[in-house]
Amino acid sequence: MNFVAAPARLSTASASFEADFAARLHWSAEQDAAIEQCVADILADVRARGDGALLEYTQRFDGLHAQSVAQLALQPDELQAAFASLPPEQQRALTAAAERVRRYHEAQKRASGESWSYTDEDGTLLGQKVTPLDRVGVYVPGGKAAYPSSVLMNAIPAQVAGVGEIIMVVPTPQGAKNALVLAAAHIAGVTRAYTIGGAQAVAALAYGTETVPKVDKITGPGNAYVASAKKRVFGTVGIDMIAGPSEILVLADGSTPPDWVAMDLFSQAEHDELAQSILLCPDAAYIDSVQAAIDRLLPEMPRAQIIAKSLSDRGALIHTRDMEEACQLSNRIAPEHLEVSSRDPHRWEPLLKHAGAIFLGAYTSESLGDYCAGPNHVLPTSGTARFSSPLGVYDFQKRSSIIEVSEQGAQQLGRIASVLAHGEGLQAHARAAEMRLNVNVNATATHYVDQES
Amino acid sequence: MNFVAAPARLSTASASFEADFAARLHWSAEQDAAIEQCVADILADVRARGDGALLEYTQRFDGLHAQSVAQLALQPDELQAAFASLPPEQQRALTAAAERVRRYHEAQKRASGESWSYTDEDGTLLGQKVTPLDRVGVYVPGGKAAYPSSVLMNAIPAQVAGVGEIIMVVPTPQGAKNALVLAAAHIAGVTRAYTIGGAQAVAALAYGTETVPKVDKITGPGNAYVASAKKRVFGTVGIDMIAGPSEILVLADGSTPPDWVAMDLFSQAEHDELAQSILLCPDAAYIDSVQAAIDRLLPEMPRAQIIAKSLSDRGALIHTRDMEEACQLSNRIAPEHLEVSSRDPHRWEPLLKHAGAIFLGAYTSESLGDYCAGPNHVLPTSGTARFSSPLGVYDFQKRSSIIEVSEQGAQQLGRIASVLAHGEGLQAHARAAEMRLNVNVNATATHYVDQES
Numbered sequence: 041m042n043f044v045a046a047p048a049r050l051s052t053a054s055a056s057f058e059a060d061f062a063a064r065l066h067w068s069a070e071q072d073a074a075i076e077q078c079v080a081d082i083l084a085d086v087r088a089r090g091d092g093a094l095l096e097y098t099q100r101f102d103g104l105h106a107q108s109v110a111q112l113a114l115q116p117d118e119l120q121a122a123f124a125s126l127p128p129e130q131q132r133a134l135t136a137a138a139e140r141v142r143r144y145h146e147a148q149k150r151a152s153g154e155s156w157s158y159t160d161e162d163g164t165l166l167g168q169k170v171t172p173l174d175r176v177g178v179y180v181p182g183g184k185a186a187y188p189s190s191v192l193m194n195a196i197p198a199q200v201a202g203v204g205e206i207i208m209v210v211p212t213p214q215g216a217k218n219a220l221v222l223a224a225a226h227i228a229g230v231t232r233a234y235t236i237g238g239a240q241a242v243a244a245l246a247y248g249t250e251t252v253p254k255v256d257k258i259t260g261p262g263n264a265y266v267a268s269a270k271k272r273v274f275g276t277v278g279i280d281m282i283a284g285p286s287e288i289l290v291l292a293d294g295s296t297p298p299d300w301v302a303m304d305l306f307s308q309a310e311h312d313e314l315a316q317s318i319l320l321c322p323d324a325a326y327i328d329s330v331q332a333a334i335d336r337l338l339p340e341m342p343r344a345q346i347i348a349k350s351l352s353d354r355g356a357l358i359h360t361r362d363m364e365e366a367c368q369l370s371n372r373i374a375p376e377h378l379e380v381s382s383r384d385p386h387r388w389e390p391l392l393k394h395a396g397a398i399f400l401g402a403y404t405s406e407s408l409g410d411y412c413a414g415p416n417h418v419l420p421t422s423g424t425a426r427f428s429s430p431l432g433v434y435d436f437q438k439r440s441s442i443i444e445v446s447e448q449g450a451q452q453l454g455r456i457a458s459v460l461a462h463g464e465g466l467q468a469h470a471r472a473a474e475m476r477l478n479v480n481v482n483a484t485a486t487h488y489v490d491q492e493s
Numbered sequence: 494m495n496f497v498a499a500p501a502r503l504s505t506a507s508a509s510f511e512a513d514f515a516a517r518l519h520w521s522a523e524q525d526a527a528i529e530q531c532v533a534d535i536l537a538d539v540r541a542r543g544d545g546a547l548l549e550y551t552q553r554f555d556g557l558h559a560q561s562v563a564q565l566a567l568q569p570d571e572l573q574a575a576f577a578s579l580p581p582e583q584q585r586a587l588t589a590a591a592e593r594v595r596r597y598h599e600a601q602k603r604a605s606g607e608s609w610s611y612t613d614e615d616g617t618l619l620g621q622k623v624t625p626l627d628r629v630g631v632y633v634p635g636g637k638a639a640y641p642s643s644v645l646m647n648a649i650p651a652q653v654a655g656v657g658e659i660i661m662v663v664p665t666p667q668g669a670k671n672a673l674v675l676a677a678a679h680i681a682g683v684t685r686a687y688t689i690g691g692a693q694a695v696a697a698l699a700y701g702t703e704t705v706p707k708v709d710k711i712t713g714p715g716n717a718y719v720a721s722a723k724k725r726v727f728g729t730v731g732i733d734m735i736a737g738p739s740e741i742l743v744l745a746d747g748s749t750p751p752d753w754v755a756m757d758l759f760s761q762a763e764h765d766e767l768a769q770s771i772l773l774c775p776d777a778a779y780i781d782s783v784q785a786a787i788d789r790l791l792p793e794m795p796r797a798q799i800i801a802k803s804l805s806d807r808g809a810l811i812h813t814r815d816m817e818e819a820c821q822l823s824n825r826i827a828p829e830h831l832e833v834s835s836r837d838p839h840r841w842e843p844l845l846k847h848a849g850a851i852f853l854g855a856y857t858s859e860s861l862g863d864y865c866a867g868p869n870h871v872l873p874t875s876g877t878a879r880f881s882s883p884l885g886v887y888d889f890q891k892r893s894s895i896i897e898v899s900e901q902g903a904q905q906l907g908r909i910a911s912v913l914a915h916g917e918g919l920q921a922h923a924r925a926a927e928m929r930l931n932v933n934v935n936a937t938a939t940h941y942v943d944q945e946s
Binding site: 129130132133134136137140143144147148151152153154156158160164165166167168169170171173174186187188189220256257275277278282297299300303304306307309310311341342343347378385389392393394395396397398399400401402403404405406407408409410411412413414415416419420422424425426427428429430432434438439440441442443444445446447449450453454455456457459460461463464465466467468469470471472473475476479 | 582583585586587589590593596597600601604605606607609611613617618619620621622623624626627639640641642673709710728730731735750752753756757759760762763764794795796800831838842845846847848849850851852853854855856857858859860861862863864865866867868869872873875877878879880881882883885887891892893894895896897898899900902903906907908909910912913914916917918919920921922923924925926928929932
């Protein structure tokens with residue numbers, strides 16, 4: 041079969057550009073009322089009936105029969121056996137990728153995830169204590185889209201953060217297990233896995249059942265049911281972002297082989313017909329050569345049908361006046377993946393304010409970042425890079441403020457707090473501060489028994 | 494009138510403790526269907542009709558008539574005038590509090606909010622770029638609960654992060670402005686304010702109108718309508734946590750004057766009848782003396798009625814076997830505010846894993862932290878301290894991963910990525926990596942015109 045990939049050709053010089061651009065960018069998650077009701081019912085049922093409900097839904101949706109949820113658990117030795125069953129080349133690739141991802145996230149933890157404190161001139165201690173979450177759940181899709189790389193990208197930051205238990209859930213329709221996924225779980229330090237999925241797995245993790253332990257946070261991608269369930273349990277547990285379709289934006293100055301850029305656009309488009317691939321370039325002739333490369337390379341691609349539909353429906357090749365304008369447009373899009381395919385990427389990088397991940401230079405294909413460069417491939421989509429960040433060690437940590445006011449500090453602070461508390465009409469707040477004025481607690485404290493000493 | 498504050502007396506040694514404890518802790522946000530529908534309608538209407546809808550709702554709900562939204566804007570000179578109108582004592586207190594809060598958040602930014610990178614042995618550059626949000630909205634409640642301290646705690650971290658524009662919204666029912674709130678906005682670096690509130694203000698910030706600019710994130714507390722609206726616009730913009738009732742847990746070894754502890758419990762209870770104040774202590778006689786202090790001090794309190802109801806309905810004085818058990822219980826509760834009212838607070842602090850803010854030692858009343866010690870008073874409630882953090886500079890920043898793979902690095906990484914991509918059935922990903930193998934782009938690049946040079 042011949043497929044045609046015809047991304048929209050836009051030019052910022054055109055009078056209709058703003059309208060064309062807005063139309064191409066527009067995407068919004070549809071809320072399907074039937075899915076919403078179904079998910080609400082499943083959550084309530086698993087919350088009320090625990091293991092029993094979980095077994096019923098797993099049988100109904102995955103065709104997987106089990107007498108108990110314990111039978112659906114995968115222990116560490118089974119994960120290890122899955123790793124041992126892989127061809128050596130896949131073992132080496134998984135291990136090498138995990139090692140690089142771990143190293144990057146360890147650097148991230150050192151740079152931004154350590155406790156800190158200082159003492160002010162009154163002897164008051166102030167700071168923040170950073171601690172790992174106790175237990176997290178990682179959702180891994182099963183069936184046709186089984187991504188071992190996603191296991192690494194979700195579990196390794198949790199492991200580096202020091203999370204006590206990492207519980208993986210992965211549906212196995214008709215009992216079919218994906219050895220690469222289980223092997224990745226072994227490499228990434230997953231504590232225990234359950235072959236459950238869908239809204240019922242999210243419910244089990246959020247509320248706990250007799251067998252599945254309640255977690256503090258749930259991360260990982262899933263279908264519309266899983267996304268809806270994660271949104272609904274948010275607050276009871278933490279969640280990562282709800283991802284929209286994946287996106288790439290390539291900012292090209294014309295110095296990269298057009299075949300490379302075409303293949304990078306394909307590698308986003310092959311994910312999903314809703315995925316979005318955009319090229320911004322000030323060189324019209326170069327855009328022509330990228331389109332020619334698309335036409336030439338497409339027939340070779342096993343997923344040509346998906347690529348053609350994604351590029352034709354949502355792709356765009358945009359001719360800009362110059363690279364500066366391309367950077368401005370990129371900031372308006374705030375893409376998930378941003379390739380700066382330029383001979384001088386560091387010239388443009390400072391102009392780029394909003395993006396999940398920035399890939400600099402011709403050698404840095406997005407696919408290297410997706411698998412093994414080190415940074416996380418879980419990134420904010422649909423323009424949310426304006427206000428959110430890649431998944432990281434910080435998503436598996438939380439902070440507690442630390443305050444220890446000295447006797448001297450209490451004199452200064454008490455007077456300020458008293459004035460402000462009275463201003464807000466909160467007199468007990470004021471009194472609590474005032475009580476600490478001009479009192480030496482070590483003198484008064486002897487009246488009270490210290491049970492600990 | 495005489496009010497009685499009778500917090501539940503529990504003991505961990507009692508057979509019914511687990512049941513009593515669970516019953517006392519339980520709290521869940523009710524979803525009011527009428528509020529939900531009303532908020533959904535307001536959001537859709539403001540999104541569709543912009544300024545016109547905003548003016549109508551402001552007239553209807555706040556009794557505030559205006560010809561245009563521009564008339565509802567407060568410019569910097571009006572905020573400054575509000576500050577100038579305050580008594581000198583309030584000016585000094587606001588300024589001093591803001592200065593301490595700013596200093597703490599600057600330390601936080603240095604410790605955990607700076608960009609970082611490293612270069613690996615193949616010459617590949619990896620890191621994260623940390624950038625401020627462009628524009629944020631701060632919601633400030635109006636009417637009876639007007640808290641200038643909340644303006645400082647929301648706006649100053651945004652200012653320290655380097656946010657370009659900080660837009661404050663504050664409802665002014667019947668046009669009554671609170672000078673302390675406007676003065677705090679002046680001190681805290683608010684760019685511009687609008688006297689709008691409710692779901693309509695959240696909608697204006699999230700979607701933008703002809704006059705109110707669209708923001709990237711909305712923070713700040715509000716009533717049930719505001720909370721519902723923030724949840725609904727989440728994803729279009731970022732939001733901070735949705736707060737439940739405020740809580741304090743005091744862990745006491747009996748060395749602090751009981752009056753101080755009683756007043757600290759009051760200062761939480763006076764916020765709201767749903768607020769929760771809990772004391773954990775291994776010394777039964779000390780618990781008796783705290784209850785005696787409660788009885789003695791309550792009649793003096795202007796908000797005695799609220800305090801009495803909060804303590805009686807939701808308060809608890811819990812006798813534990815020892816301080817270690819008290820620490821374990823505290824971790825199960827994961828309180829918003831945790832006072833370690835002990836002569837040796839550093840002995841217990843390492844055992845405390847989950848809390849929004851930890852106040853160490855007898856002098857560190859929660860009220861000092863609420864107003865002016867420096868750390869943020871916007872803290873995770875309802876046990877969410879298990880997985881979330883105080884509001885901070887990091888809430889007004891986002892991160893972009895940076896990856897620049899060297900030619901040499903592309904050879905190593907390309908082989909790994911190729912194996913893993915084929916394992917996931919994503920052949921374009923594999924090809925994009927393989928194309929970078931054994932090719933010197935500087936040799937090929939001369940075929941393409943660089944428009945920039």
